[in-house]
Amino acid sequence: MQRLLLFCSWLLLPALGMAQRTRLPEVDFDRRNDAGYMDSLRLLGHQHLTFTKKLPRTLKNDTLHLEGLRFLAIVFKQLRGNVQDSSYYYAGLLVNEARQRRNNLYMVRGLMLEEFYVRSVRKDYANALILNQKAADLCVSLRPETSPLWQVRMNMGDIYLLLKDYRQAIKSYEESLALLPLNKILSRRNQRLLMGQAEGQIGEAMVALKRYEEAIHKFEHVREIAREVNSQLNLVYANERLGDFMLNRQIAGEAIPYYKEALQTWIKLNDLAGQTSVWARLSECYSMTGETKLAIDYGEKALQAAQKLRNDPLRQMASIALYKSYRAAGLVDKALYMYESFVAIRDSLNDRKRVDELLALQRKYDVEKVQAEAEKRQLIHRQQLLEMRQRADVEKVRTEAERRQLAAQAREAQLQRKIETEKLRSGALRKQVEQQSRIESLSMDIQRQTLMRTFLIAGLVMLLGFVATLYRNNLLVRRQRQQIHALNVGLEDKVRDRTIELELANEQLRAKNREIEDALLRGQTLERKRVAADLHDNLGGTLSAIKLSLSALNPGKLSEREQLVYQNLVTMTREAYAEVRNLSHNLQPDELEQxxxxxxxxxxxxxxxxxxxxxxxxxxxxxxxxxxxxxxxxxxxxxxxxxxxxxxxxxxxxxxxxxxxxxxxxxxxxxxxxxxxxxxxxxxxxxxxxxxxxxxxxxxxxxxxxxxxxxxxxxxxxxxxxxxxxxxxxxxx
Structure with a gap:
């Protein structure tokens, strides 16, 4: 099946063309255990990167390239084992190339992917906190609708949850929930999924704080969101948390439906580890309810799967569940063996737990040290900013004073030069005006004489042309008037004859119309009278005959029911006869014509x-x-x-x-x-x-x-x- 999916993806990718190369799909996190699906996503991401590297450097193409790096980092992030190192590699590439392209949004996204690897794989909470702080500083330059500050706050909540600082974790998750609706980049489904994730983490912290009622409310809310967006992982997570809550309160009967629903989901997702954990819990539930056979079956399945997976925590869960099941069934030897296995695994895990606790204390100390250094740097930075602002204000005041003094001196010198220039200009202008006036007076005399001669010659030529044109036009007008008069005489006679013909035709048409209307009225009147007569004579006569026939009956000899029918028939016949008379009269009343x-x-x-x-x-x-x-x-x-x-x-x-x-x-x-x-x-x-x-x-x-x-x-x-x-x-x- 995996080879078939890979082969199909190889065939489909070239055929999809530019549309699929420039738009990567969203990762379906419910299918991260589907090897064929994840391999097709990796192949798609690599082809996208290969394609975007060949594109010219533009803002749009740079964004496409950065999106491809982010897509591959997310795909490798969902895989288990050493493959997650590739996620860290592509996250580092994303940060470096986003820095070169000065794209703060993708720098923050790359830092978040690096932070996840450092926190979840390396368990280096101090460096994870430093990466979160860098991302938070970059988010200041981004708009709220594109800023991933919600992710920074959610990651901080995860760190605080790991360090068992539950109150601070709840605060960070609530800040993330407040920021998520402002982000317009996320799809509606992913936004709801992330809100469900934050709600679930808040529920975990509330369980640790023994705020059980609030915790179960949060888990129920996560369950509703998972059903709303059809997220299998979030749904199984909520069902397991609700089942654990009921199991810890010794309400095994109410826990079983949640565990069974979770088991069905793990089976669909083909996740053996998830199935094993649910089998162990179901074994405990059935041992509490007295169904020992089911408890033993589920416990043995859980133990076999845990041994196959070589997962000590799951082996511990299965061993203690089988111990309780065997003890409830009265199988003392097997119960003792399971208890000894449980104790051995518990001691081994406790040793690891103590080491982890020591490491956690060290990590908590490192985180607190990083936080203290960050706060110290912030204080120093604020102080430096304050001093710089003060120096800038002083420098600004001094510069302004110097600028005003230099401006006043410049204005004074400029005014002096302007006065001297105006004096020289006025003298030169006076002489120039006198010379210009003499030249203009002479020129005007010459132009006046030239224009006078030109006007006289042009006027004489125009007068001769006008006289010739007037004579010619008079001849043409006289000739045209004669022709128009001759045409008008003939045309008036034709119009007069045609008008007389049309009036006669219209009069004949009107007479015909009146005749047709009169004939139509007479026809309608005759038809109405005929219909009225038919109604009165035929239908009226029939109704009268029915009435006479009814009157011949002796109602006294009829039963009570038959008498009622008889009266109804008499009444209906009388009303029908009256209706026929009215109808025959209304069809053509005599008053209308007379x-x-x-x-x-x-x-x-x-x-x-x-x-x-x-x-x-x-x-x-x-x-x-x-x-x-x-x-x-x-x-x-x-x-x-x-x-x-x-x-x-x-x-x-x-x-x-x-x-x-x-x-x-x-x-x-x-x-x-x-x-x-x-x-x-x-x-x-x-x-x-x-x-x-x-x-x-x-x-x-x-x-x-x-x-x-x-x-x-x-x-x-x-x-x-x-x-x-x-x-x-x-x-x-």
């Missing part, structure tokens, strides 16, 4: 108010008698709008009003119902009504050459405003 639109609308309003909850009012005092077509259209519009109000508006009041304004007739139909969200939509650059009924209203309005406006708000009713021009064709004479 007495006009006003009387027909009055009759319609009366019927609506008798049968409906919505109360209609009519103001038709200014309505004149119109021709049949117009009255038919207006009646149909009012009928359609009344039906819409009754069906859809939920209005309690509706009003129809006619107003005559100059040569226009305005018809306003409004209600206080729920209104409409949209009554028009755009179609082929034309506003078109929504719904068949509203489109019919729009078509009738356009047929009358009128204009329709609709005003509606949800919850505030609807108003239809019609403007109809009153012409001799519209008004009934």
């Amino acid at each position: 007495e006009g639109l006003g009387r027909a609308l009055c009759r319609l309003i009366q019927k609506l108010n008798n049968t409906q909850l919505t109360q209609f009012t009519l103001a038709a005092g200014e309505l004149p008698r119109l021709n049949k077509t117009t009255e038919f259209h207006l009646y149909s519009i009012c009928l359609e709008l009344a039906n819409n109000i009754l069906k859809h508006s939920r209005a309690t009041e509706a009003h129809i009003q006619f107003k005559r304004v100059n040569n226009d007739l305005n018809m306003i139909v409004r209600d206080n119902g729920r209104g409409m969200e949209s009554v028009v939509h755009q179609h082929d650059n034309h506003m078109q009504m929504v719904g068949m009924g509203l489109r019919n209203i729009q078509a009738r309005t356009e047929a009358m050459k009128g204009r329709l406006e609709v005003y509606s708000e949800v919850g505030e009713g609807t108003t239809f405003f019609f403007v109809l021009p009153l012409t001799k064709d519209t008004v009934h004479v």
Whole structure:
């Protein structure tokens, strides 16, 4: 599998081209145990460096080269064993080349990578502290959104945590947490990962300070962040810390789920050491809960893996876990053997621990010595800065006084020279002005005489040319006037004849239109009368027959349920018959044809108010008698709008009003119902009504050459405003 990944990366890298060469991917720290993945990252970093070395020296190309060095240092930093020395090598190259290019940001990043190696591999905390202080000094020159000062503070927290100065460690981690959100270079995921790391380290320090409730809160927060950004390492770390917390409090049952989740993650990451530590802890948990078989199984797996890894701390964990498991199972001999193994490993580790503690004391002393020297240097530096500022202020005052004195002397000498120069200049100017005035007077006389002769000659030539041109233009104008007069006479006759023809054609068209409109109205009237008659005769007759048939039944012989059905049928038949009568009358009311639109609308309003909850009012005092077509259209519009109000508006009041304004007739139909969200939509650059009924209203309005406006708000009713021009064709004479 590793060879396959390497082969694929070799094939992909040339194909990706410039985009991949200039943009390196983020390292997925959860896959640092995946050898194929890490080898592909190393190969990518080396190819990036090879490519950037060939580029010309520009600010952008220098940054690309430095980023390649940083990328390789980070990749080697994630590997274990002697390979980490390569991380230190590339970190040193990064610091040196960033210094040559005067790039403080990458100098700080290189120093941080060097500090990690010195602290974690060499255990040289004093030099690690010195590197952190150098990085902090460089961060002063960087902007907060790019400054890695958060990393400096986090590294200081790690150093204090190793030196067991837990309060100072918590303070440094909290400073790092405050600085992290200000950094805009980090991706959102990496920023959250680093915040989770800092929170976890604060939890470790709080455990050491026996602030257990705060510590468990921190570990839970780390767990939430790990799930949020899908970080397997941070999640397994939080689960192990929570499990340890429960195990130390003898709550083994609550610790087991955390350990099992951690074990699944270690298996996914293919990390045997992580699996071994969890097996040992699960063995202890199951021995506490009385499940000795599971405790022994996990303990033996942990011991075998620890021996394979040759890891004494893991062997110690597995031995003590097996000792407790065997003892709980009653296997005394095995328990004794495991205890002896545990004691032997413990004594060996205690010896190492004592040595490490002595080394830690020495390192702590070295760190304190470095801190004291740094503070001493800072005090000396501050004192020197203060003295330099004082000397600079004194020198500035003295220099300013000397400058003012020299400036005054210079101004005085300059003023004296200026006075003498002005005297000489004024004398010379006076003589020059006198000579110039004499020369100018003579020149003016000569120019005046020359111009006079020139003007006389030019004027004579222009006068002759003007006379000739005027004579020629008069001849041309006279000839053109004759031609235009002849053309105008013929053109006027043609225009007059064509105008008479067009007027006759227009009159014929108007007559045809009136005939068509009258025929259409007659056809619609006849059709409405036919439909009304059919409704009244056929459907009305059928309903009457149904009513008679129902009356022939004897309701007294029916059951109670059948009597209820019988009454419902009688009521529905009576209402249907009344509705058919109203419908046949509304299709073509006699009042519209005989007495006009006003009387027909009055009759319609009366019927609506008798049968409906919505109360209609009519103001038709200014309505004149119109021709049949117009009255038919207006009646149909009012009928359609009344039906819409009754069906859809939920209005309690509706009003129809006619107003005559100059040569226009305005018809306003409004209600206080729920209104409409949209009554028009755009179609082929034309506003078109929504719904068949509203489109019919729009078509009738356009047929009358009128204009329709609709005003509606949800919850505030609807108003239809019609403007109809009153012409001799519209008004009934």
